[in-house]
Every structure is written in C-alpha cells, then in structure tokens.
Amino acid sequence: MTLPSDVLRTAQSATLPAPGSPEYEEAAGVFNLAAPARPDAAVTVRTVAEARAALRAADARGLPVRVHTTGHAAGARRPVDGGVLLRTRLAGGVHVDPVARTARVPAGATWGEVVAAAAPHGLAAAHGSAAGVGVVGYLLGGGVSFYGRHTGIAANSVRAVELLTADGEEVRADAAADPELLWALRGGGGGFGVVTAVEIGLFPVARVVTGGAYWSAAHARPLLAAWRDWAAGAPRRATTSLRIMNLPPVPGVPPVLAAGPVLCVDGAVLAATADEEPEARRAADALLAPLRAIAEPLLDTWALTDAAGVLDAHMDPADPVPFVGDHLLLSGLGDDTADAFLGAVGEGSGSPLAVATLRQLGGAFAEPAAGGGVLDHTDAAYAYMGSGPPFGPVTVAALEEHCARVRAALAPWDTGRTIPSLVEGAGRPQRHLDAEQTAAVDRVRARLDPRGRFTGDIAPGATSSR
Template identity: 60%
Template sequence: MTSSPARHQGRALPLPGSADFTDATHVFNLNARPEPEAAVTVRSVPEARETLALARERGMPVRVHSTGHGAGSVRPVRGGLLIRTDLSGGVRVDPARRTARVPAGTRWQEVVEAAAPHGLTAAHGSAGTVGVVGYVLGGGLSPYGRLVGLAANTVRAVELLTADGRLHCADEDRDPELFWALRGGGGGFGVVTAVEIELLPVAAVITGAAYWPEHAAERIIATWTRWATDAPREVTTTIRVMRLPPVPEVPPQLAGRTTVAVDGAVHTAHPTGLAAARRHAEDLLNPLRAIATPVLDTWSEGNATDVLRAHGDPAAPLPFLGDHMLLGDLDGDAIDRLLDAVRSRPTSPLVVAGLRQLGGAYGTPERAGGVLDRLDAAYSYAGSGPVLAPEHADAIRTHCDEIRRALRPWDTGRTVPCFVEDPDRPRRHISDEQMLSVARVRQRVDPEGLFREDVPTSVDSPPGGSSFL
C-alpha cells in the first residue's frame, strides 16, 4: 500500500507508487535505482528552496541528480529525499563572450544545438543525452578533450542553492574556494541550479567511427597506440573491443559479432585549418584501413552536432555494471594483456571494453581550474556489460577483476568521477590533502550535513572523512 504524500506549505512530496516519484527517480543505469523515501522534481529555484526546507524540517538527508547518468557510482539513498533538477529557462548563449548559461537538467544535445548557429560548440560528452551539470562538475572527457582538457576546466560559474536556502554564484571572484571545490570535489555542497561554461569555436569537424573484424584487433590496437603517442591535440579518439548483441538497435554489420572500433573527432576552429584536419584524419585512419577493410565506416567531414553520434552510445536506459581506471603509457605487453583479458572467455559478460586517448591538454591545461583540473595518465580504460539477471552482476565483476589484475602494472590508481559506474569498484580522483580541503569547504556551506547522502564514499577515503573522490 502506498503511503499518502507528505505536504509542506501545501505542496505534496511524491512517495513511491506515484507518477511524480517515478519521474524523479528515473536514471540511465537501470541497475542503479536510487530507492529514496521520497523524490521530487524541482523546476525553479523557489521550488528547490521549498523542498530543502521540508527536508530540514523532517530531518531527511538529501541527494541531488538531474538526468540520472551518474547513479551507478553511488549506493541507494534509502530513507532520504532525492531531488531531481530540471530547471526552466533554456540554454542562453553569449556569442561575444563565447559562453553558455545552462540550467540544471539540460542535456548536451540542447547545448550543442544552441551553440552551433554561432560557430561554437562545447566540451560535451560522447552522447547528447548526458546531463551537463553532473558531467562538467565530475571532470568530463570530451571528444575535444586533448585540445581543451577536462570539461570541468570550461566551467566559468556555478549557481548553487545551499542548505540554508541561500542562492550563491561561485566563480573566480565570488567565493573562489567554493568554486574550486565544486569542480571535481563531488556532491554535498547544495543544489546546483545552473552552470556557465566556456564554448570553443568550431568551423568543421571530421568525425565518425570505423569498425574492424575481430581478427584484425591486435594490429589495429597496436597501430592506434603507436599513432596516439605523438597525435596532434586537435584529435581525440577512443578504441573499443565490442560484442554487441543481435538486436534491432544495433547496425546489422556489428550485431552478434566481435569488432574493434575507433571513433572520435578532428577539430577545426577556422576554415583555413580544414586541410590540416584532413591530414590528421588520414594519418590516423589510412594505416588502420590498410590493415583490414572496416565492416562499417562512418568517418566523414561534418559539423559539431555530428560529433554527438560518433561514439554510438545507446539512447535508451539500460541496466549495466562496469569498471574504470586511468592507465599510464602502454607497451606491446600491455596491449597483449588487455586483449587476452577482454577476450579470455568465449561468452564474455562485457559488451564493450576500451581506451580513451588522453594526453595533450588533459595533462597540461592552459590554466589551473578546480580541485580536479588535469589527468596524469595516457589512457582512460572502461568496460561494461548488461545486468539482465542477478547472476550477471557477479560475472561482470569477476571479469572486471581479471582485467584489472592484467592491467595492474599500468594502473595509475586514479579515476575520473563521471566514469565510475559501480560503488564497489576502486576510485580515487584527488589526493588526501585535496580531499581534506574539499571537506572543509563542504563543512562550511553545509554544516548540518543535509547533503551527506550526496557524497559518495570512496573505498580509499582518508581516516575520518568521506569524499567524492
């Protein structure tokens, strides 16, 4: 039997069983349902303020999400209140300043489409369905990442509603300490209602994905890693071993078989740079195409909106588990171990396992940013598989452990917040000293710990503290 909705100042608080509760608890990873006591979607600052007052009155800890893409990194928020932010106002682009103000709940598709008429784009994620706020404040690895660095470095201001109901605008001049902690420090500060991000000029993009048959995997990956060592910053790519199921959503060339895919983007800020961009694309793709003929190849010249489709992420929510780590430079032994581990089982529970190219501005940003502003690593590894039955979770974790052991010599011990999809997997994004500094900022803005459920606890936390590491 469903409980009656609680009320505060005449407003109902949705409880399990209601349509509003279902909408507010919607997440992209269906294996990571938040399971709060109550959940509400707020569409304005006054609504968020009213909801926080109710949480304080009832002593309910609060967790905040927008599109629900980061749900896999945290445990259920049982007994607490989940606030889903879906604020009105739309994306506002300032072409003169090359910035965009983005309300919480906005997805990257909206930002890219709003910026494109001005010859601008953003350091967005690999899919248009990903929410902007969680992505940029959790680091963010963009198809333009080697050129601009972590997406967190493009944040120019954060609008934040704290537990006491006050609205703050944190930037380099107004509360720079809070602004520093918000960019990579994790949750637990308040309800982010909007961010202002810097945009980058774009005249054209060469983008897409090419997929090769499994027999070419060793040569494709070895050739790609040799190219990646000295690749130009204008090019950011990903390589993945994929076992996609034979379902209607998957292209028939890829369904029911193992392939190795290379996708990414070659950025051109001005039309005069298009010739150089074509050379960069040829330097990447021609040696790979010489190894074997791709079973599917979508690389072509296009515009900024085309980049959102290159990675081919699923559009619909799925239940999945995975693992992630940041790796140092990879030699031939590392590639062999990775392939052996990924393909160690005829029926692997992982549908995708791959490497994102780092380096460039990821390691040497033009200017210092927040607590997480650079990555001292050469590659980001991620692998995942669907959880369609309870036993699948154990199989996926076991295989992830095998891959982690195989890659241990190259594991830096660090991760990126927005890539963690299992609260039981190792994660560490910042140093102990940085963690304690962030905790002091969090204590200042939320002294009563109203947002304590919004702070994922690391398996590697310092004594006496927890942090979104």
C-alpha cells in the same frame, strides 16, 4: 539569512511525492536501470523556489537529501535508498553569449541541448559522447570529452556555478565571488548543495572529422598497435577511443556488428576555423589510413561534418539500460599492456562486457588548466572503461567477476587514480585527489553544508571523512 515570506509559504506547503505517484516515478527514474533509486520521496524541481521548498520539506521530515539529473551515474554513486531525491530540471533553457563565448546552462539540461544552442554560433562545448548525459553531473565529475585533448578536463571550462545551499541560500561562485567554492566544485566530487545553473566557456568550431570505424576483433592486435602508435604523436585537435564491443542482435545495432566481437576506433578531429579544415582532414587520414590498410572495416562512419555529428560518433544508447562496469586510469599502453587488455576482453576471452574502452588522454588533459579547479589535469595516458548489461545468461555476478579479471590484468599500469565522471561502480577503488586536496575540498563542504545534508552525494573516495 531571512527568507522572503513567499518562499516560506512555498516551503511550508511543499508536499513530497511518494512512491507510486507519477511525480515520484518521473523524479526517481534513472538511466542506469541496474541501480534503481528507492527514495522515500522524489520530486522534480523546475525553479529555485521549488528546490528550496523541497529542501525545507526534507528538513521538516528529518530526511537526508540526494540530487540527480538523469541518473546516468546511478551505479557509480552511493545507492539512493530512502531520503528525498531531487531531480533538477530547471526552466529557462540554454542561453549562449556568442561574444563572450559562454553558455548559461540550467541544471537538468543535457549536452544535446547545449550543442544545439551553441552550434548556430559556430561554437562547441567540451561535452561527452552521449547527447543525453546531464551537463551538471558530468562537469562536477570532471568530464572527458572527444574534444578533451584540445580543451582539457571539462570541469575547468566552468566559469560560474549557481547553487542552493542546504539552508536555502542562493550562492554564485565565480572567479570574483567565492573562487574557493568554484575551485572545489570543479572536480571536487560533489556534495556541496543543489546546483541550479552553470556558466561554461565555449570554443570555436567550424567543422569536425568524426565517426567510428569497426572491424572484426580478429584483427585487434595490429589495429590496436597502429592506433597506439598514431596516438603517441597525435595532434591535440584529435581525441579518440578504441573499443572492443560485444553487441547484441537488437534493433538499432547494424547486424554486421552483432555477428561477433568487433573493434571500433572512434573520436573527433577538430577544425576550429575553416582554414584548419585541411589540417583536420590530414590528421584524420593519418589515423585512419593505416587502420584501413590492415583490414577492410565492417562499417565506417568517419566523415567531415558539423559539431552535432560528434554526439553520434560513439553510438551510445539513448534510452535507459542496465549496466555494470569499472574504470581505471592507465599510465601507458605498451605491447604488454595491449596483450593484457586483449587477453582480458578480446576475441576468445569470454568477456561478457558489451564495451571495453581505451580513451586517449594526453594533450590538454595532461596540463594543469590555468585558473582551473581542483581536478585541473590528469597525468594518465589512457582511461579504461568497461561495462555490460546484465541480460539473459549474463548475470551481475558474471559482470562483476569479469570487471575484477580486467582490473587484475591491467594492474601493472593502473595509476590508482580515477576520474569521477568515468567511474562505473560505487564500490570500486577510486581516488582522484591527493590527501591535501581532499582535505581542502572537505573544508569547503563543511562551510557550505555544515549539517552534512548532502553527504550522500559526495562521490565515493572524494572525502576524507567517509
């Protein structure tokens, strides 16, 4: 392919910010402070031409390339140690087509930006729990949403991907143009090139019952049993999680929640149209009434609200924090599983994890998405995620040790599968595709990136070659 002369000039004149410069610090910053990126050079790219120039400059210096957006997954991916790191922050903003019910999202946009653009049209996306998570990293890794039992794994909502190859070629993958690449991008584990934009499907939302209710973890056993019993027959409009939390007494954490371990049930119940609102309320009541009857919540934020409220339900930290964690997909949640979970992370367990979560799957998560990507469903019944910050007396080693303890306790129900977006530690066992799928995705990578320039960006466990 021949590049236009202005592109060549940009490429030849590109300089790559070095450690110590403000540009480097901005581009290399990560959300997970426990996994700092230490590239030789780091650059924020705001246009396709800038991204292409950065790739050329990295090539000229013979340096490997990594790509990120927010660094929420910094601890889950191979450490960035040397090479050139591109932070994608492409200009243009989120553009919603209310008739087609799609959004074009430039790489670098966060889910908060998508929700803000879609909500005025009565539309929502299969976003995760935190407004600050980057759209591209979340979608490439699968994406497990509080709408997920309605939408399925979020990667399958991607209709098109715009990507810059290692050789600087702009490629668009959609159902008509390169469907094989679109298939591999949706959950294949990354490492194909620099994604510069995605087009995603949206769905109607009128109102949502969403929030979180918190109890002392002293009531964990009956609360967990009631939540699990409700989950067994829950409608698809409802997706929830149960968390055991050890929250520090810091600003932003209500003092009542920092007094000791608490159990939280949070999530979202969707009313796609105004007519569905009574049914959504009934579904939320069917979940919450039995829980509220067990004990009075310390705090209860569940309410009928608009789509933006879903981003507040989980109370995720907005600012960068250090954390170390683990993730498993579980086959079920019987009484023995619940005992094992609470024995490892509940009251009296000595768990240093700030949060130990069971996320409800099933519903659309369990059904292969029509025309979906390589990660088109999960058979697992629940996702486990647990993490904590290495602060004060809690060391990284203590967190690692406890992650191993939880993993051992839950081993009988561990499916051996993971979802890349939920993985919390690069070194943990992980696998989300079978051998045949992995080989097929590897063939697509080899076509797009024959020189292996993006190999470092492949999610651990997502390739047969490493």
